[in-house]
Amino acid sequence: MEDQTTPVREQHRFSVSQLQRYLSSRLQVPAPLGVRQYSCGQSNPTFLVQSGSQSFVLRKKPPGALLPGAHRVDREFQVQEALHGAGFPVPKPILFCSDPEVIGTSFYLMEHVQGRIFRDGRLPGVAAAERAALYVAAVETLARLHATDLQDLGLQRYGGREEYCRRQVSTWTRQYRGSTHQDLPAMKQLSEWLMENLPPSDHQVVLVHGDFRMENLVFHPTEARVLAVLDWELSTTGQPLADLGYFLMAHYWPEGSEVTDTMGSVSAMEGVPRAEELISIYCRCRGIPNVLPEMSFYLALSHFKLAAIAQGVYARFLLGNASAPNAAQFGQCVAPLAQVGLQIAHGSLSPPEPRLFLQTSRGLTVLGRVQDFMRRHVLPAQEEVAEYYRKHANSPQRWTTPQIIQDLKVKARAAGLWNLFLPSVSGLSQLDYAHVAEETGRCVFAPDVFNCQAPDTGNMEVLHMFGTEEQKKKWLEPLLNGDIRSCFCMTEPGVASSDATNMACSLLRDGEHYVVHGRKWWASGAGNPECKVAIVMCRNASSESNNRHKQHSLVLVPLDAAGVTRVRALTVFGQDDAVHGGHFEMDFHRVTVPVSDVILGEGRGFEAAQGRLGPGRLHHCMRAVGLSERALELLCHRATTRTTFGKKLYQHEVVSHWIAECRLLIDQTRLLTLSAARALDTTGSRAARKQIALTKVAAARLGCRVLDVAIQVHGAAGVSDDFPLAQMYSSVRALRLADGPDEVHLSSVARLELRDQRRKTSSRL
Template sequence: MVSSFIGLGTMDDQTTSVRQQHLFNVNKLHRHLLGRLHSVSENTVLSVRQYSSGQSNPTFLLETPDKYYVLRKKPPGPLLPGAHKVDREYAVQKALHSAGFPVPRPVLYCSDTDVIGTEFYIMEHVQGRIFRDPRLPGLCAAERGALYVAAVEVLARLHSADLTELGLVGYGKGAGYSKRQVSTWTKQYKASAHRSIPAMDELSDWLSSNVPTSDDKVALVHGDFRVDNLIFHPTEARVLAVLDWELSTTGQPTADLAYFLMPHYCPSHIGVISTLGGVSGIEGIPPPGELISLYCHCRGIPPSLPKQNFFIALAMFKMACIAQGIYARYLLGNASAPDAARFGESVEPLACLALNIAKARAAGLWNLFLPAVSGLSQLDYSYIAEETGRCSYAPEVFNCQAPDSGNMEVLHLFGSEEQKKQWLEPLLQAEIRSCFCMTEPDVASSDATNMECTLHKDKEHYVIDGRKWWSSGAGNPMCKLAVVMCRSKSADLNSTSQHSMILVPMDTPGVRKIRPLTVFGQDDASHGGHFEIHFDNVRVPTSHILLGEGRGFEIAQGRLGPGRLHHCMRAVGVAERALELLCQRAASRCAFRKMLYQHEVVSHWIAECRLAIEQTRLLALHAAYTLDTHGNKAARKQIAMIKVAAGRMACKVVDCAIQVHGGAGVSEDFPLAQMYAYVRTLRLADGPDEVHLSSIARLELTDQLRRTAAKL
């Protein structure tokens, strides 16, 4: 699946001697090229080496004294029907190169199998950078982001190409692409399967039953658009060539985009295909929503990815089928790369992951945080929140991510029917995102009565002026709504009756996103970004007020209770994952002639972490039970207690895990640094620990005095 490139090292780093199963007669090839390649003559010494990577069509570097070329051929031996069509690769690259699209220039196609044993084609060599790992290790955050942006821009350019102008109207079958893809890859899988994998059969059935009803969009699609199929400029964030057009056809462009986004949804341990995952949360790499918005902007279409779960699941199914095919070629002895034997390990994990994503919404695993929608109690959801806390992108899979979950809860509890229709419904469908604007840079926001962002009524509008920051979610390009806490400066109102919450569309004149804020000096784009936002004479209709003027604190308490609890349960999940990593590291590393876990200090850390996690979980479950049975007001003390305890506990556990990992613990190779930033921030978010401790003390004194009075 990889074509011509020179990577981050030398050509010798990227090539090897031609493998035994792919040997061919170089003299015959030399004779065939005479008169066909201007740099090949009778006296030319033609050198041939094979590219080390790639699992599909064997690829070779041809060297003449003055020029490099790349040769792509079919693998030898029996092949799956319809696979390895090098003539199609040549045809599409020729059309695209003529139109100025970045592909290597194709120079020769040969259908005569007598020359080297199979069909083949030759293209010019393109020198630049290719990255095997989509996490782009070794690059700074800014460059990672720029390279991903460049990749999405070139994909949008491909899908915007005119098929008629390219001369590729009959290149594929057009409409109905998704249905054909499910059918094609199911057949490919069954033809290459070496054992029964029930998850693959179930996934195939689910995809067949859930093909989008509207599947009529037609564009030129690449079919295998990934970071490692791109050649980037040696020093610039620019794509010089898109490689490996074996799976190209015409059809639904959304499938291409979803395939490119697949690494954002895969963990980094899916068998041998580890380089397909682990992208989520990597500093600098834009989250899926941002890449989708950029792609749609480049194409001039609405910023959304309809049926996203279907297309992500289809991408994973396709990759699982490809992995199965690679393993099948290994069994036949004609694999293109030396690690093909291990690809069989990835098929079942990919299928299981795809099923989880595909069936989440269909099975009702959607908006789980909202009891009225999911039917779950807060106690039920606490267990789910813990599990999703183990994975940075898991909440988004189930549309349970902050701050949208809190904002949806506010709209559900306090919104008018008009507000629900305009904003809640698209949020519940994940068609848009939102942010929450409460904290301010100019006051001590731990005391919300200090708030200075003002609101006043002017006939049929409210006018908002002020500065907010730590507006989480505002950096998401799909963010269309801000829920803003404001203050009416009226001498007639007490300090807790001056505040209101109002809905402000992000495209309202006067709403200005000033700057993204970093967390511990690092970008937090995976969260949707935290922004400083200025509201300069922002006018919105009076119908945008929630409940009415002066009801802000009432709404805030309704929002923050469950929201705080959900954060705390996710923190328990973070701690569980950190302890898991700690134990794995302690059992695999030796220092001073003993395994790390055999050192008493490390073994005590493990024990203390387990104690702390169990205690915190029980406290969180008790808070959830109290919230369910006695309501938000009665659960205030329990929620304040878990808010303090969860942040402290998770900080301690993650810190121990970092210490056991040493330098690796603060690197991007492990998620611990990102985890620490999250849990340490939790001790400030939704009110600092000190404010909650004061509330706990006040409520405890009230309870104690009430009990004492009852005894008298």
């Protein structure tokens, strides 16, 4: 980037006119040519070359006497050319010049990639959520590099083939001895330890970068996405974990040391993932076990290597041909780096165990943007929205979405925060979206702002997975656009709906049409004027199947069709839930729909319905966690601002125990939900159904418990409309019935647990 350049330093000046003539003859680059030097670059000097609207980056060997085998810009060009051709993010290589007559040394030219380069690994000035996302994006890119095939790249003969670790220890010992001006015992001890403890599994041969750091990455200007990996001078083939260890070094540097003063430690920076988290992400991306017993060796090797590089930078400073203006500071880092390497080698700084449930870089980025949008736009609008529903409590207008929410939806869509629940649209995993759903659970209308409200999300998932092209065009596209709303009609007033096979609303084939006849209730969202279609569960009147789960179908019914009647709005603990479009009893009196409106096929209703229930249940659960977090915040605020019997409420032991128990329950349920989301991502809805059922029960119980004690701490105010607790309680208590009562889920869990126990027992015999 241009703001990271300086005038060309005296020791690195070359003939710009000769470069101009050379580039003009080969690339038709017009005069005049502007050249500035990048302030970075500890090894090969790097320059920004500009001609009119064209910008290039030039890398060359430094002048003067050089260590044998170092500063191979020809190798840099070769590997970038191979990677660029394979679609890996590197700057496009343009030309290589081996003729020293042009500018004094060999050099190569590549494209100038516009983006963000962070010279400080602590990423100052970046929000914590984005800082985390940038680190995750970096380690994902590293894993992608190590997954490339050398043969596909045409780099079968690039670098050495065997004993990579031995070669690395020998190379950097030699480089250090060739540039040192003093004998440091720590460097000698670390070199000897490394040679005596070479890992036995040194057999992997992949392309390694050799200097993979945040400083050598170009990120997208606004997104946590790597556009280009720079500085391939040290690239070779060998053990990929050496790259990972090198990337993680700054996590092990103690604060206040010469190393951190010069290079910066990231361990204390908010948002930077811990070393074990990055290791886990890397292993997941590469599909390898996340327990790496030899990681200590690679971390120690990385510190030895960086110490040798720092010694070389300082040696070039003494010779007067260093590339960086702060080269003098590197001399004081050599011994401390070696000491840290020795501590790791001897086990006093061993890497911690990896953690679970880590988001992708995109997931972290989106979560940070959602949190910011909630803070700036959604939460401040709560009072205005509440006032709208108070004003129109007895008016039909209460079913209409207030303009302030409509305006927020426009802003959210413009910000790209739209349809986040659908992986194929948002690019988020279920685990990613679980965190987003928790955030939106803090506000009753927040899911609507991001077009992530139930029951539309489940209906869109069904249409996305099972809908025909005609059905998608007619209903899915306007739902995804937010132009219409929908409802799901399953529960019936005349049967015990906890057993879904009891559904009796009939579906009768009549030529090229079906006739839908029956009554449904608890059709959530049906009161909204924009609700245009219902997905209705019907029993096939002509079904001959003996399988109770093959007798029903899902059918799309337009709500303006003849025979469809909104009978009445139902209440939940006396509230009509108008903000959600209410819950309606619906009558379908001999409603005629075309055969093409059946989803997936006749008799496959339960099969299609299961597609919406897995993710949808998890969305409910994480919103319940977010709701519980909000209730706990209100509880704690009340407990610290009210006094009874001479003490603050929280000073009464019973209240303090309530607070602790709420935190315990919230964290337990969050982990259970994230575990289910991860299972949904990795094993699919069917395999994850036990975890989903467990989570469904736990989340509803959590909300009821936290809301109950929050109301108790608020006293009479807690059951009034002065606080949102009563409304929150009614919604979360209803969750114990929605998508099936707790008892049905517990029976399912017990059945699946018994099956799993039988399998365990049989496998041991």
